[in-house]
Amino acid sequence: MATQHEAETVRRPALSEYLRWSVDHKIIGVQYGVAAFLFFMVGGAMAMGIRLELWTPTLDLMASGSAYNSLFTMHGTVMIFLFIIPMWAAFGNFVVPLQLGAKDMAFPWLNAFAFWLIPPAAIVILLGYFVTPAEAGWTSYPPLSTLFSGDGQTLWALGAHLLGISSIMGSINFIVTILNMRPPQMIIWTMPLLCWAVLATSIIAVMATPFLAGALTLLLLDRVAGTTFFDASGGGDVLLWQNIFWFYSHPAVYIMVLPGMGVLSEVLSIHCRKPVFGYRMVGLSSMGIAFVGFTVWAHHMFTSLQPELRIPFMITTMIIAVPTGIKMFSWLGTIWGGKMRFTSALLFALGFMSMFVIGGITGVMLAALPFDIHVHDTYFVVSHFHFVLFGGSVFAIYAALYHWFPKVTGRMMNERLGRIHFVFTYFGFLFTFFPMHIVGMLGMPRRVAVYDPNFTDWNQFISFWAFVLGFSTFIVVYNVIHSYFRGPVAGANPWRALTLEWATTSPPPVTNFDDDPIPFEDPYGYGTEASAAYLDAVDAAFSGGRPTPDGNQAD
Amino acid sequence: MENNRSNIPSISPAAVVVAAVFLLVSVIGINWFTTFVPEVLPAQASAESKSVDELFYILVIIGGLVFFLIQGMLLISVIFFRVRDDDRSDGPTYHGNPLLEVVWTIIPALVVVYLAVISFNVWNQNSEPKAAVNMINGEETVIRVTGARYAWTHNYETSRLNPEGEPIVINSGDKLHTYIGQNVDLELRAQDVIHSYWVPAMRVKQDLLPGNPDTGGRPTEIRFTPARVEGVEYPAEYPIVCAELCGDGHGRMRGTVIVYEDEAQFLEQFYEPAIHAILNPPADPVLRGEIVIQEYICNSCHTLDSLGWSSRTGPSMNGIADRAGERVAGQSAEEYIATSVWNAQAFVVPGYTEQMAVFGPDQSDANKMSAEQLYAIVAYLCTQGEQSDCDNENSTVAIPEAIKTAFGLDVDITFGQGDSEAESAASETSEEAGESE
Numbered sequence: 001m002a003t004q005h006e007a008e009t010v011r012r013p014a015l016s017e018y019l020r021w022s023v024d025h026k027i028i029g030v031q032y033g034v035a036a037f038l039f040f041m042v043g044g045a046m047a048m049g050i051r052l053e054l055w056t057p058t059l060d061l062m063a064s065g066s067a068y069n070s071l072f073t074m075h076g077t078v079m080i081f082l083f084i085i086p087m088w089a090a091f092g093n094f095v096v097p098l099q100l101g102a103k104d105m106a107f108p109w110l111n112a113f114a115f116w117l118i119p120p121a122a123i124v125i126l127l128g129y130f131v132t133p134a135e136a137g138w139t140s141y142p143p144l145s146t147l148f149s150g151d152g153q154t155l156w157a158l159g160a161h162l163l164g165i166s167s168i169m170g171s172i173n174f175i176v177t178i179l180n181m182r183p184p185q186m187i188i189w190t191m192p193l194l195c196w197a198v199l200a201t202s203i204i205a206v207m208a209t210p211f212l213a214g215a216l217t218l219l220l221l222d223r224v225a226g227t228t229f230f231d232a233s234g235g236g237d238v239l240l241w242q243n244i245f246w247f248y249s250h251p252a253v254y255i256m257v258l259p260g261m262g263v264l265s266e267v268l269s270i271h272c273r274k275p276v277f278g279y280r281m282v283g284l285s286s287m288g289i290a291f292v293g294f295t296v297w298a299h300h301m302f303t304s305l306q307p308e309l310r311i312p313f314m315i316t317t318m319i320i321a322v323p324t325g326i327k328m329f330s331w332l333g334t335i336w337g338g339k340m341r342f343t344s345a346l347l348f349a350l351g352f353m354s355m356f357v358i359g360g361i362t363g364v365m366l367a368a369l370p371f372d373i374h375v376h377d378t379y380f381v382v383s384h385f386h387f388v389l390f391g392g393s394v395f396a397i398y399a400a401l402y403h404w405f406p407k408v409t410g411r412m413m414n415e416r417l418g419r420i421h422f423v424f425t426y427f428g429f430l431f432t433f434f435p436m437h438i439v440g441m442l443g444m445p446r447r448v449a450v451y452d453p454n455f456t457d458w459n460q461f462i463s464f465w466a467f468v469l470g471f472s473t474f475i476v477v478y479n480v481i482h483s484y485f486r487g488p489v490a491g492a493n494p495w496r497a498l499t500l501e502w503a504t505t506s507p508p509p510v511t512n513f514d515d516d517p518i519p520f521e522d523p524y525g526y527g528t529e530a531s532a533a534y535l536d537a538v539d540a541a542f543s544g545g546r547p548t549p550d551g552n553q554a555d
Numbered sequence: 556m557e558n559n560r561s562n563i564p565s566i567s568p569a570a571v572v573v574a575a576v577f578l579l580v581s582v583i584g585i586n587w588f589t590t591f592v593p594e595v596l597p598a599q600a601s602a603e604s605k606s607v608d609e610l611f612y613i614l615v616i617i618g619g620l621v622f623f624l625i626q627g628m629l630l631i632s633v634i635f636f637r638v639r640d641d642d643r644s645d646g647p648t649y650h651g652n653p654l655l656e657v658v659w660t661i662i663p664a665l666v667v668v669y670l671a672v673i674s675f676n677v678w679n680q681n682s683e684p685k686a687a688v689n690m691i692n693g694e695e696t697v698i699r700v701t702g703a704r705y706a707w708t709h710n711y712e713t714s715r716l717n718p719e720g721e722p723i724v725i726n727s728g729d730k731l732h733t734y735i736g737q738n739v740d741l742e743l744r745a746q747d748v749i750h751s752y753w754v755p756a757m758r759v760k761q762d763l764l765p766g767n768p769d770t771g772g773r774p775t776e777i778r779f780t781p782a783r784v785e786g787v788e789y790p791a792e793y794p795i796v797c798a799e800l801c802g803d804g805h806g807r808m809r810g811t812v813i814v815y816e817d818e819a820q821f822l823e824q825f826y827e828p829a830i831h832a833i834l835n836p837p838a839d840p841v842l843r844g845e846i847v848i849q850e851y852i853c854n855s856c857h858t859l860d861s862l863g864w865s866s867r868t869g870p871s872m873n874g875i876a877d878r879a880g881e882r883v884a885g886q887s888a889e890e891y892i893a894t895s896v897w898n899a900q901a902f903v904v905p906g907y908t909e910q911m912a913v914f915g916p917d918q919s920d921a922n923k924m925s926a927e928q929l930y931a932i933v934a935y936l937c938t939q940g941e942q943s944d945c946d947n948e949n950s951t952v953a954i955p956e957a958i959k960t961a962f963g964l965d966v967d968i969t970f971g972q973g974d975s976e977a978e979s980a981a982s983e984t985s986e987e988a989g990e991s992e
Contacts, residue, residue, distance in 0.1 A: 065803035065868070137800050143765055144748040148802060232767045238749060239764065272636070274646035278656045303751055303798070304762035304775075307682055311675060318667040322660060329659040330651075332628045338646040339638045350629060357625045361618040364667065368614055368674040370607045370681060374758040377751060377798040438595045443755035445798040448806030452794070496643070527648035 012410060012507055021116065023108035024510060028115050029094030030408060032086050035118060039082035041473065042126075046075040048470050051463040057453040068449035069135035070152070074126075076138030077156065080256070081163045082122055084393050088259040089115075089170050091400050092198045094408060096174065098501030098508060099192045101183045101517040106176040114169040121162035128155030137447060139249070142230035142241050146222045154223050157216045164209045164216070167255075171202035171209075178202075183500075185519055192499045192523045193282055197262025200286035204251045204258070204293065212248035215241060239304060246297035254293045256389055258286055260396025261327055264349050267399050268334045270497045271346035275524040277333030281326050288323035296320060302369060303376045310369055317367035324360055328353065343495075344418025348399035351426050355391025359384055362437065377447075380440030386433045398425070398476065405480070406494050410506040411487030414479050421475040428469030435462050492542035496535050499523050503538050573631050581623030585616055600756035600793055600814065602780040603681045607758040610677050617666060685778065688740035691818075691826060698731075700741045701921045702750030702763040703912070705804030705868070706852030707795060708921045715830055725829045726850040729810035731795065734821040735781050744772040746921055747912075751799035752777055754812055762799055768919045781814045789816035790824065803910070804855055804868050844935025847928045852921060856911070861939065869911060870904040876940030893933045896924075897958050915961045926962040 018030055049071055053061040062068045097105055105111045128134055132150020145153050178199045182191065219241065221227040228234025230241050269276045276282055298305050298313040305313070331353055340346060362384040366372045375381060398421075405413050439458045444451050451459070493502040498520045504513050525531045592612055599605055638644075689696040697712040709732075711725040733739050743752055745763035753760040757779040766773025784791065795810035815821040837843050849862065856869035864872070879888035883902055886894070894901050899911035914924040 059867070065806060069800065069803070069805070135802070141749055141800070144800065144802060148748055232765050232773060233769070235767070272646060273644070275648055275650050277649070278651035281651075281656050281660075303760050304749070304764060311678065314674060314678075315671050318671050319664075321667055322664050325663040326656070326660055328625060330656070332625070332632070333651065333655070335632045335636065336628070337649065338632075338636050339642060339644060340632065340636045341638060341640055341642075350633070354626060354629055357622065361621055364670065365611075365614045365618060368610060368670060370603075370674055370677040370758075371611050371614060373760050374607055374755070376760055377753075441595050441597075443597050443794065443796060445753065445796050445806075447800045450806030525648065527645035532645070 011509075021112055023104070023112045025093050025097050025105045025108065025111060026408070026508065026512075028111050029090050029092075031090075031115055032093060032118075033090030035115075035122075036083050036087035036090055037477075039078050039086070039122065041477075043075050043078035043083055044470055044473055046071055046078065048467065050075060051466040053449055054451070054459045055463050057451050057456050057459075059449050062449060065449050066135050069137070069447065070129065070133035072447060073134050073137050073140075073156075074129055077125060077134075077160070079389075080138060080252070081160060082118070082125070084256045084389065084397075085163070085167060085252075086118055087397050088198075088201065088256070088393075089167075091194075091263070091397075091404065092170075092174055092201075092259060095404060095501055096195055096198055097177060097181070098407075098504070098512055099195055099499050100178065100181050100186070101500045101513060101519060102177065102181040103511050103513070105173050106181060107173050110169050111173050114166045114173070117162050117166040117169075121159040121166070123159075124155050124162065125159035128152035128159070131155070139245065140219065140241075142219065142222065142238055145219065146230055149223075154220065157220050157223070161213060161216050161220075164212050167205050168209045171205035174198050174202040175206065183516065183519055185521075189280065189283075190519070190521065190523060191283075193265035193276060193279070193286075194259070194262035196283040197258045197260075197265075197286050200290040201255050201258045203287075204290045205255050207294070208248045208251040208255075211244050212252075215244040215248065218244075239301070242301050242304060243298070246300045247294075250297040250300065251290075251293045253385075253388065254289055256393050257396075258289065260352065260393045260400075261286065263396045263400045263403070264327075264331055264352055265334070266497075266499070267345050267349040267403050268331055269524045269526070270403075270495050271343050271349070272335045272338030272340045273526045274334055274338035275522070275526055276330065277336075278326075278330045279524065282330045285323035285326045285330075288326075289320060292316060292320045292323065299367060299372070302372050314367055314369045318364060321360065321364050321367075328357060328360070342419075343402065344413065344415055344422060345399045345403035347419065347422040348395050348402065348425075351422060352392060352395040352399065355387055355395060355426075355429065358434070359387030359391055362387065375440050377445055378440035379436040379444050379446055382446045383433045383436035383440060386429075386436075390429055390433070395425075398422075401476070401480075403495070404501075405483065406490030407501055407506050407508070409484050409487070410490055411483050412490050412494060413483040413487060417475055417479040417482075421472055421479065424468060424472035424475060428465050428472050431465035432462055432469050491539075493535065493538050498525060498531060498534065503541075505542055569635070573634065574627070577623065577627035577630070581620065581627065584623060585619035588619060589615055597755040598784045598787070598793070600781060600784050600791070600812075601754075601758065602782045604756065604758040605782070606677045606680060610674060613673065614670070617670070682778070685738040685740070685780070688738045688778075690737060692822070698739070698741050700731075700743045700752060700763075701746055702743065702752065702797070702801075702808075703746040703852055703921045704748065704802050704855070704910070705797070705808040705866075706855035707752070707797075707808070707810040708850075708852060709810075711829075713826075713830070717834065723830060723833055725826075725833065727825075727829070728849055729795070729852075729854075731810065731812045732815070732821060732825040733781050733812065734815040734818050735783050735789075737818070737821075738778070738780050740776060740778045743775045743777060746919070748801045749799050750797050750801050750808070753796045753798040754779070754793060755796065756793035757781070757812070760798055781812075789820065790814060804866060807855065807866055840931050840934035841938050844931035844933070847931045848935055850928075851914070851924070851932075859939065868907075869899075870907055872936065872939060874940045876937050878940075879936075889933055889937060892936050893929060893958060896929060896932055896936075897961060917961070929958075929962060 013027060017027055018034065022028060049061070053068055059065065059068070062071070093105065093111065097103070129152060131152050133152035134140065134145070134149060134156040136145035136149055136153065140153070140156070178195050218229040222229050222231065228236040230236045230238055232238065265276050265282055295316040296313060298309065299317045302310055362380070366375065366381065366384055402413055402418055405411070435458055439455050442455065444455050490506045492505055495502070500517050500519050503517050520531060520534045589612060592608070592615060596608060596611070599608060687695065689698050691713065694714045696714065699710045699712065701708040701710070707729045709727045709730065711727065713723050713725060715723045717723050741752070743761060743763045745765045748765060750763045751760055752763060759777055759779045761775050761777040764773045764775060791814045793812045793814065795812055797805055797808035801808060813825070815824060832846065854862065854864040854866060856866050857872050858864050858866060859872040875892065876888055879891040882891050891902070897915060898913050900909050903909055912922050914922050916923065916925055918924065
């Protein structure tokens with residue numbers, strides 16, 4: 001069997017290599033990805049606990065309101081700091097140097113160091129859960145997080161500090177890599193859009209994360225050194241934290257979403273066999289979002305900010321809808337008239353568009369100050385940011401997983417399981433989070449274990465679908481493990497994609513490319529004879545033919 | 556040259572039909588959803604709620620158009636541009652259309668400008684300070700709201716004077732009493748952490764920010780004007796909800812807005828009876844205690860069936876009089892209860908944490924307590940039990956020195972018939988005791 005023979009010629013790293021210090025960006029990428037997915041499971045289990053508690057309007061599962069508070073605090077912290085942000089570092093690490101035709105990241109050792117900060121940070125944060133846990137939410141507003149919280153809050157801040165350092169180091173690495181390590185034929189306007197998105201993301205992370213570090217330092221000083229930065233009775237100001245924290249944490253939303261948008265541009269173009277519509281505007285809108293994203297932070301403070309400062313932030317917040325809309329319409333233009341192949345990667349990319357648009361619409365609604373005043377800090381907001389971060393980021397993460405898994409492991413994922421996974425995830429997600437808009441508007445605040453019994457039916461509906469959504473995760477876990485060992489051999493370029501990561505074996509050799517690879521003139525130039533010739537040449541170079549994109553039929 | 560516009564597939568008649576159907580669906584869908592709007596919002600119980608809901612209505616229409624446009628285009632794409640998995644051909648090489656890109660940049664920009672303008676107008680109209688706020692009997696009143704973990708306290712600083720010539724303060728606990736058309740303007744202060752005062756039916760919300768108590772805290776303001784809701788019987792009640800995470804009991808931190816039909820009903824059912832009760836306190840310390848204890852936020856943490864309290868953050872008060880005498884060796888039930896009300900940290904019940912604040916004349920806002928009030932509370936709690944250990948008849952209780960110092964008492968509290976002695980002792984030494992006279 002030809003495919004068997006090919007499998008033997010492409011060596012996969014031994015599993016033990018993933019457990020060791022390695023400066024190979026591909027190993028580090030997988031380390032990031034597996035670690036982040038484990039934290040996704042941990043955070044997801046916490047979400048199941050939250051939904052179980054909310055099955056009834058009284059406290060029953062949890063011993064106290066504090067236990068519930070610490071549960072959603074850890075859920076938010078784990079999902080944001082230990083899942084989504086590291087998960088994008090995973091795909092960025094694995095894919096970006098390959099797309100640039102580079103042999104590794106610019107600073108391999110720094111890259112490894114940034115990853116290895118995550119396990120100790122995670123241990124510190126999760127251990128905090130077992131000593132008087134943090135219970136002030138992932139936003140940790142003082143004075144609740146300073147004068148009224150236990151030692152777990154200190155550990156939370158220390159762990160978040162480490163993760164911030166990791167994020168800054170990783171981002172500097174991406175910026176230097178993307179700006180300096182492109183092949184001579186690739187100008188910035190022929191760079192794959194994932195690289196654009198990672199570049200924009202990294203610029204945000206380098207500029208914003210120091211503010212998180214500053215805020216956490218002040219918080220730690222208040223907690224352990226007796227300072228009063230956030231204590232009014234000592235001359236401090238509780239809003240100081242909110243300003244510094246959101247100056248980081250709003251741009252952090254784009255840190256979590258922009259790479260997903262880069263993934264969308266890749267996946268839609270490749271699986272619809274059509275160039276990205278309006279490439280320059282898609283790339284520039286990433287930069288536009290990054291820039292405007294720094295001017296909107298105080299919309300998180302609409303109910304605490306001085307009233308006269310609220311209007312300017314309403315206006316900047318609304319403006320950010322424009323570059324986001326450009327992306328959405330450009331993607332529609334990309335798939336319009338294309339030749340869509342319903343791979344799992346494409347399904348999740350379409351799912352992203354379908355769900356993220358709801359998060360975008362509610363984002364504009366929330367920007368409208370008078371309406372926000374009503375729904376601020378309610379389930380409407382919970383719903384909104386899950387549409388952005390789950391309907392957006394997580395759907396894009398799944399799309400990226402199905403798209404690049406063949407490159408990472410050399411094996412195709414099971415497409416039938418992928419479709420089942422998509423159906424469960426799409427409907428589980430939609431029916432979990434859409435009704436939250438309504439309970440929020442009706443009067444249910446967020447972060448409560450005890451709620452108005454009038455909302456019981458809504459909450460039971462939400463919880464039921466949340467359990468369906470939780471179940472869907474096991475399908476992809478099974479698919480990944482099964483496909484890693486049993487999946488059909490992928491070949492170098494199963495999707496017939498033009499970007500450079502597909503112009504090498506799957507998985508790529510340690511140095512990525514045997515020679516300096518020459519990128520095709522247009523990363524998304526599908527449909528021309530030149531591109532077909534280029535793809536045929538890639539296939540020929542890596543021999544053995546290739547299995548069909550639907551991995552099930554390959555053997 | 557294949558790279559030109561003509562390469563995009565011409566849209567088939569079927570696609571036009573689907574587009575038309577989808578347009579129809581979206582119009583019907585948006586129309587249906589807008590009729591659904593009142594169902595997903597609480598009652599419109601304030602003037603502000605009407606303009607906010609109108610804004611929401613516009614947001615739903617515009618958002619609905621965007622929603623159906625995007626989902627419709629996705630659905631059409633999925634139906635018409637799907638190919639079999641073994642179709643290896645590529646789509647048209649179509650790189651974009653600058654005119655289209657300009658259009659879909661400019662139109663959303665104009666839409667958000669429009670939304671910003673109408674939002675600004677609604678905001679201006681709703682947040683503008685009003686003349687003649689909190690009018691009661693033709694005079695403006697200051698209504699102070701304190702948020703403390705985990706309860707609201709409303710204090711009306713009225714223009715009526717007590718016999719000492721001081722303005723009477725009505726403490727209505729977690730209830731805000733108002734009437735249709737009253738321009739409510741509340742002064743909000745947080746005592747410990749940040750809270751957020753949200754009245755969903757009024758569509759208003761404002762955070763309470765902890766400030767420096769020495770400089771009067773950091774007051775914030777919230778304004779609304781209750782409006783008539785058709786088909787509602789007055790007085791009507793609407794929940795007050797804490798919307799900012801404040802700790803263990805955050806979900807329970809609720810209150811009630813009671814809206815009376817007009818000022819006359821407000822005066823008759825709330826204001827005058829409250830003034831009367833303050834000017835004529837019951838002689839029986841137990842009855843006084845029952846009133847006083849409800850002015851404090853004890854219900855936010857404790858259970859006490861006889862007053863309908865059900866919170867579980869602190870120990871239950873049911874049957875406290877039976878247990879209090881056995882809790883600490885050498886302390887009577889009265890001593891134990893008095894000490895625990897003043898400074899709960901003195902004897903923390905096993906299984907509970909040190910969360911309760913200190914109460915006393917030297918404390919601020921919701922924690923201010925006179926010796927007179929402490930005495931009434933102890934007398935009331937001493938009745939909570941089957942076989943009370945308290946001796947409410949003619950007993951003199953040796954009050955610990957620390958409490959005497961804190962409350963400015965110089966004699967012990969005497970219960971039962973002899974309570975006038977304690978009263979006079981308290982009134983001599985405490986500035987706050989005047990209201991009992």
